[in-house]
Every structure is written in structure tokens, then in C-alpha cells.
Amino acid sequence: MAALTPPAPSETELGADDLPTALLRTDGPVVWFPVRHHSPAAARIVVDLARAIAPAAILIEGPSDFDPKLAELDKDHELPIAIFSHVRTADGSRLGAYYPFCIYSPEWQAFRVAHELGAAVSFIDLPWADVASVGAASHRWADSEMRSSRFVAALCRRFGVEGYDELWDALFEMERDEDLDVATYLRRCHGLCWEARRRDPPSPSDARREAFMAARIRETLAAGPDGPVLVVTGGYHSSALLARLQDEDALEPARVTLRPPEEGEERGIALTPYSYERLDGLIGYDAGMPSPGFYDRAWRSASPTDDETSAPPLHRELLSSVAGVLREKGRPISAADLIAAETMIAGLATLRGHPRPWRRDLEDGVASALIKEERRPAGDGRDHPLIDAVRAVMRGAARGRLAPDAERPPLVADVNEALEAHDLAPGRAPRTVDLDLHRPEDRPRSRLLHRLAILEIVGFRRVGGTDLTSRRDGGRIVERWNIAWSPDLDASLIEASRWGSTLPGAVGARLADRASRIERDAEAAATLLLAAALAGIDGGAEGAGAAGPGVDPIAIGPVRDALLACIRDDGQFGRLAAALGHLLYLYRWDEVLGTAGGDEPGALLAETWTRCLWMLESVGAGETERRVVVGVQAILATFERAGEALALDADELVASCARVVAAAAATPLLRGACVGILWTIRRASPDAVIALLRELAGLPDRLGEALGGIFATAREAVRREAGLLEAIDGAIARWDDAQFLRALPAMRLAFTFFTPREKHHLVLTLRELDARRRRGDRAAPADEAASGDRTDEAPLAALVVSAEEAAASLAFEADLFAAAARFGIRGATEAEA
């Protein structure tokens, strides 16, 4: 395979004839070092260069508001970690951004070498809060300028590579150390970035950042350093910074004033653990260099610490890792397959002119040699399982951890303290915590856990218990939580601190944020209120009571306002009625959340109830029957349980229901349910109900629906009122067989509202009616013709059974009961008796 000819990409192809020579000088007062963020080659060269020129100061493109905390960076962290900068803007939106460091980051290595050499270090970029906007990339070192450069695209075509990552690899990473010295690196990288910069002018935000960085460099120079200043920035900025420094006119307005924090704006900056998974460009949409695990290995295999033995080539090491992963997944690879894969990898590297097999060679080679079927993307961003295995190995599993003494945001301490106080701190082994919300000592613990869940802190998961959203099983409110320590716990707490510095504050802000995203969906807003109530809000008559550390009540103003807005805007009856159900629960039924009888839930409930009444007349066909029924029931329940306390207007309810009952265009289900309400609250006589049934008697399928509505809201009344049953019976009797069959499904459904006991009662009543009719008791208001038909019916013919058949049946029955008794099935014993 060594027989393939390599290409010869040369630096002259980069163009860059008129590259300013000052960029390449390493003996001036300012030395410009262009990096690609997260490039091992840049990291190696920056260390070489710094050692060679012994700079007095190293200025790094990083958030300058971290400067006061630079000592934090020097603690004993496990990489990767990131600087996490967050801001809450005056309009309330919260934005966060990361500046990740891994072992092979040029910024990290520049920082380390500065300490080694005793040089001053400083971050010189604008604080992120200054440039933050909703659309800004949250990974600040993602090289988006170079990725989208037209020059880079043209260069890729010329070099026959597929993208910026491959181009960078070919120009820098793959080169053997001895072939890529400082001068070569500077020439190539400045050349590449110079050309890209010339073709694509910078964005206004980039220009602002550059002006700021230039001013910082000037300041450093003005202080009279006793050695050169090494400026480490993205290559895209180097030439612009040089130009700004050379430009005399730029001296005057050079000072970029930082945007002062606005009223109500909150900023924070802290270190947070990071992971290779998050760093991998193949997963995140604005991540930087892909496959951090691969470059990590490349960095380590190149670093001088382990060169005493001849380490295996990088690709072979990775290939054996891939084989290991696949073996674990139960898909072992044979030696022959490994040989074939390695042959492919080497062949591809040679054909592509790579000095050594590299990232894409590995992926393509493995895919080509080992996949034996159509390679089709799985759809959800995943590729063939084999490719996923290769990528997982190249992604690496490294997770950072902050040094124990590293400074953390106040929220972290607040949460940890609360967890300790309530004996909920996660240990190494996962555990399950069962809470009974009726026990006062469990309530604060439940609130704390719900708060962590709202903040999406990893490791706290509710896995079972009473579902308050559906309220199917509201007898006893219990919860089961799984608590497990996760390596991401620290990171998720630090990142949650963008919501606030105390737990109640952060939860309140997070809830407010979620509330602001709800549009015209009353149900979603009410569900959010329910979640807030579980996390402990103030406002109940009983008060938050047993509060402890971290469980002070949360301010729910924004959630309430959002809910109120949704109630007024939501045009869907089903969603409004579902919200009504949640609110009624909070106001009337709740025994454990401390919201019962509260003014706020009460006011919301009254508002929702009124709005539901308005919507009742325009319930569309779009709602499912189930939601209509549940909704009408909620209206009735609210009136019955809270009508007096909240002074709900009975006349309004009566008027609305009466209009629906009279509206022929409304669905029979809704009309039935409304007439049922009127009957239940004694504002309509049974005659009104019977009148509706008579109206619909000729439409078998509609009658069943109307019955469903009536039974849903007037279940008790129906049982008491025999006349209604008689009217139904009369209507059914008039149907022929075909009509009866059509009505049957809806009728069956309607009668499912009753319990078996109630059904039994109904049947008894019917039999009585029938018996009365057979006796010719004309006093009953039943239909004459119908009862006449009935009495003419012949009695059932006797069943003729031979003695043998009877004996066989009895024997079978005996067997059956014996079996039932053996398995302890109910009914067997009675039969024996």
C-alpha cells in the first residue's frame, strides 16, 4: 500500500503573498500567536514559542472579567473544565456561555507556561455579558468565523478535503513534530487566517471585541514590560489586532468602554466542570473541534513524558479501543477483520497523503472494512452502531472535576447545605427515598427535591408516587425519589446558578422563565403552578410552615401572571377546564401543599371558572369527548365546592347551561351534561331532562351521547329519579333492531359512569317498571304502544337437554370449580357450598 503517491499541499497554495511580515516576527515587543481553539498543534507550538522568547506577559483571548479570579484556574482541577459566564439581562432573559479548557487547549497550555516562566497572564477579551445576545453561540471558542469562511471552503475544494476540520488537520495536526516548527506554524496559520479575514469582513461584535483587545494590549505595553508580550488569540483576530496597534489614528478612540450593567442586570462568572462529550463538535451544534478523545490521545502520544518506549501508532491504539468497545457490546471483531480495517486505514492515509493515519482515515477505514450492510443514518442523529462506537472512542469519556478548594457560586453552597440539613445528600451508592406528604417532617424534604427537579439538577429523580396532575389516586400523597451522585452534579449546580444565588430565588427565576415560554395554554400554565406548589410556595392560608434551609417559599408572581394571561387568552375549552381542575385541587382538596383556601388560588379559580362558562357555549368539535366531560364536571365541582366561598354567580351558570341545552347545534353530550348540571343544582326539573331525551329519541346514536352527558353531571339525581329511567326505556322500546344496534355503543359507554352497585339498583328499578306495565298499570307514564308490545311476548321456550349432556356439563363444572379452588380463585368456595 505504500505504492500510492502522496499529494503535495504547499504553503504557497495558501496565497498570503502580502501577509504583513510583522505578524511573523518573534523578536518584536509584541509577538502574535494565532490559535485554533482546542488545537493540540497550537498548544504544543505556543509552549515552544513561549519558552524560546521568555515573554514578560502572555495575553490570552478570554473573558477579562475572569482576571480577578485567575488564581482559581491554578488550583488542582481535573480537566476538562470551563469558565462559565452568565448574565441576566434587564429584560429578564438569562444567557450563559462557556470557555472550555482541556489538556491540549492552547489557552490552557499558554496559561501553564506563563506560570512556568513567571510571566504575567491576563485575559483580554470583552466580558461575555457585554456581547451576550440571544443568538450568540454559547460555546465561545467554536471557531465559527473560520468554519463559515468562503476562503476556507475554496481551499478545501483545492486540497480535496471535506471541511475545515480536515483542512486544519492536514495543515497542522497531522504533521510530525519535527516538520512543524514555530516558524512554519506561524507562517501557515497567519497565512490561512489572513486570507480568510480579507475575504469575509468581521461582524460589528467582532470589531468591538478587537478594539477592546487592542486597548488591553496597549495598556500592557504602556506599563513598560521587561520583555516581549505574547498575544494568544484566535488566528482570525491576529492581523486585525496588529493593524489596530499600528494605526496611529486608532490611538485616540481606542478605549472601548465596557457596557455598564443595566438596572436589574445580574452577572456571574465561575469555573465549572466540563466533559469531552460536551466538547465534541459532532454532538453539540456550536461546539469546537470534534473528537476530543482523539486529540487528547494525539497530545499525550506526542508529549515527551512517555517516549521512553516506542508507543504503538495512534491509529492502532484507537483501533484496539474500538475493538474493546465492540466486544463489550457483544460484537467481537475477528483478527482478520482488524487486519482488514488496519489495511484500509493505512491505505486511505496514503491515498490522502497523510503523514500518519488520522481521524477520518480511522472512521472511514473501520466503516469500509467492518460494516456489512447498507450504511443508513438511524434518523435521530445516530449513525450505524459501529460508527457510533468509533465516534464514542474518539470522543473520549473524560469528565472534569473542580479542585476541592475551588470557589463555587453561592447557590452550590446553599443547595449542599439544604441537602445536608434534610439528609438528602447524594452518596456514592444510589438510594431511594420514600416520602409521605401527610407527614409534616417529609414535606420540606419533598419541596427541596421538587426544587432541584425544577432546576434540572442531575441525580434527583422522582420515580413514583401519587400523580397530582391526573389525581387518579389522591387518597394518600406519597412520592418516591431516586437520589444518586453523578459526576455532572457539580457542573449542573454551577450552571443552575445562572438562575440565582439562592435556591428559592433560582427556582423562582426558572419557573418564571418557563412561564414566559407558555403561550395561551392555560393547562400548561396551571400544571406549572402545580409544580411550583409542590416546590413550596407561599400563599396558602396555612402558610409554608415548616420551612428549613433552602425551602423558604418561592415567589410565584410570574407564574401566576402567566397563568392569568393564559386563562384570558386560551380559546380551548379542554385546556381551560383542565386548568380549572388543577386550581380546584389546589384551592379545595389540597391537604399537604399549603395552598388550600388561599387567596391567590381562589382568585385564579374564580377567574378560570368564569372563563370556562364563557367558553362552554363554543365548545368545538375539536375537543375529545373525554375532555368535554371532565371539563363540565370540573365546572360543576368548582361551583359546588367553592361557589359560596368565592361568591361564584349561580345565575351565570344557569344562564350558560340553559343556553347550551337549548342550542340544537351543540353536541348531545354537552347538552346532556349541561342539563345534568341544572338538575343537580336544582335549577331544572326532571321534566327538562326528559324533554331533551324526547327531542333526541328519534336519533338513536345521539341519545346515547346525551345520556353520557347527563350521567356525568347528574349521577346521583338519575338514581333517585325513576321517571327518567322510564323515559329512556320508553324511547328505546320504540326503536327497531337496526336503530337499537346503532345506539348500543354510546348507550354502553353512558352506563359505564355507574358503579356495579348503582347498575344493580337501576336494573331493579327497570324490572319493577316492567312488572308494573305487565300488570297493565296505566298509571305509569310509559308509552302505550311499547308496553302493549311487551306484554304480547311469549315466554322463553324450555331448553331440551339429554341426561348425558347434563351429566357431562355437571362433571365439567365440578372440574372447573375444583381448579378454581386450587388456585384460590374467588367464587369456587361458594359454588362448593
Added chain:
Amino acid sequence: MAKKKAARAAETKRRVGKARPPEARPADRALDDLQRPAAELLYRDELSRLAEHDGDAPRPAGWRLTPRSVIAFVLGDETLGTEPKFVGRRSFIECCIVALATSRGLMMIGEPGTAKSWLSELLAAAVSGDSTLTIQGSAGTTDDAIKYSWNYALLLAEGPTERALVPAPLLRGMREGKLVRFEEITRCPLEVQDGLLSVLSDRVLHVPELRDDAERTVYARGGFNVIATANTRDRGVNEMSAALKRRFNFETVHPIDDVAAEMELVKRETDRLLERAGIPVQLPPDKTELLVTTFHELRRGKTGDGEAIEPLSTVMSTAEAVGVGVAAGIHAYYYGDGEVGADHLVQNMVGSALKDADEDKKKLRHYFDHVVKRRKGAGWKQWHEARRWLL
């Protein structure tokens, strides 16, 4: 009826990619008379120029060109003066070429109409200078058609001698050190496929009937390898034996992902086929856009804006798009004013692309009613009006 249409589509598909290179002169009678010249004939100037450029550069044994020149031949290279012949990712072509230089065969799989056969022809032409050592796989393919058979008159007269032996493509490829193409390999019975096992692993073919020991064992010369193609819509590769799968590197040929590149290809090929048929009609660029966008979206099951639509069960391949373009061109020439309109394209889409799939006709209508209707621009309006042919 369906069979006839399928045959027509197959013919169209076979002709896609057939190209008249710029250097083909009208005086070149021999080439012009051929209905479909092989790639090595069609592009012989390009191939000889590349060979010259390669000089003595090292290359795998038996290869006419260096692997880099093979890429330049297939994907085109401005500096070397070769035109692009296949649209696909460079890394994919690289994998194919490297596989051919290893001890495994190359298996190309993919949807119908993704130009697998055309790519295999190009590779054979570039690597061996001969794309004619081709075995067509079918239910009726026997060992005779793959390895060798006998001239029965000579066999009776002389017994099994070298003279009586009729070598089939595989034997010839081994002896001459050339690539052998095996089309639609999964359509062959399993036992016939497995006849390749020893050839691919040991690179040896036994002819036990011959008396001379030296002649009885044929060792493959450098440059021999097998390019097989298989269609994922028919009997899939799942029915191949694991032993045979191991001896191949699998490469999936994906439909063209880049709409602009597909438009260019469809227009170029349609115009070329129409010209060859002596019809002075061209596919207008705006109509190409409508046709290719529709095919592309229906194939992916997603519109350009990312909205999901129901994908058709019919293969909406690039080759089919060319087929529709050509049919519409002929239609417009003989029965219209010589201008390809939306009506011609839509009408022919039903006949030559959808064939007799009624379900697909409904889905296509749905696409026109919901996606096309909302599009702005006069072209899309016409396209929408032409939906009346989708009854």
C-alpha cells in the same frame, strides 16, 4: 404493461451517465456508431492523458493509473482536464479505491438509480482500462457464465484442452489482472455467489478438467479484483452468506444530497440523451429546478424547509428524474411546440416514474396540494396547475 415500463426505465437508467466527451470528433465513426460505448472508449483521451501524467509514479500492481488519478478521473479535476462523471463525496470514492487495492473485493450497495453500475464501470475503466469483464447477476446466472465453459465441438474432438476452454469474465480477469464487475450479485442463487469464495480469499481458480497440472490452477495476476453491486430494494445483502460478506468491503452509495449538484447532473444528462436521440430540445433550467426539487424532497421525505412529508415507495432516483426529463422532451418535441413545460414533466412523472403504484399517486397529489401550492413564484404556480395530470 408494468414489465414494459420497467424495461424502459432500466434502459434509461443504463444510459444515464453515458457521455460524449468534448474531444469525441464526428469523424470518430467507430465510436459514433456504437449505441453505448464503454467508458474506456468514451474517455480514452482523458485516460491516456492521466496515464501520461502518472508516468512511473508508484501504484498498486496491475493498475493502469495511480489511485489519485483514478479519483481525478471519477470526480473530475480541473488542473488535469478531466470532467466530473459521478457526484458523490470524495471520502466515499477514496474508500472504494483503497478497497480495490486491498485483498478484499468491493461491494457497492444502495437504492436503485444511484449510479452504482456507472461508478463500477468508471472504476474498472480507470484501474484496468477495461470495463467489459462484466457478469450480470440474475436468478438464472450459472457458474458457466462466471468462471468458464466449454466449446463443445472442440471438447468432443480434443477432450478438455486449453483450446476448448471458453473463459468467462472471472477467469479472464484473473489471468489478465483486471477488475471484474459483478452486477446485482444478490439476485444470484446463494450457491452461485459462494463460488466466489475461494477466488476472493485464495485468489486461485481451479479448472480440474484440464490435464496439465500447470494449466489446472489459475493464479490471479496483480490488478485482479471484484466490484460487485447490489440493490437494497430487491433481495438484500442479508441473503448473502457471512463467509462471502467477509471477503468484501461494503460501501453504501447514497442518493445525491446536494440539490444544486443534482440539478446540474439531471440537466446535463437529459440534454445529452435528447441530443443523441436527435431531438433539438433542452430541459429549461427553471423546469429542471422544479423537477429535481420535487424528486429530491419526495425521496428524502422532507421539504427544503424541513417539513416532513410522506416518502414515496417508488424510487425517486436521479436516473428516474433524467428519464422523466427525456420523456418530457420527446413529448414536447413531437406533440407540443418543442418547449418542455410543466405539463409534460408531470404527465411523464406518472408514467415513467410512478409506474403503477396507486398509493404513490395519492401521496404525490398530496405533495402538490400541500407543499407545491404554498410555494411562491410563477414556476411553482405552473407546476401546481399541472397537478391535474395526477388523476
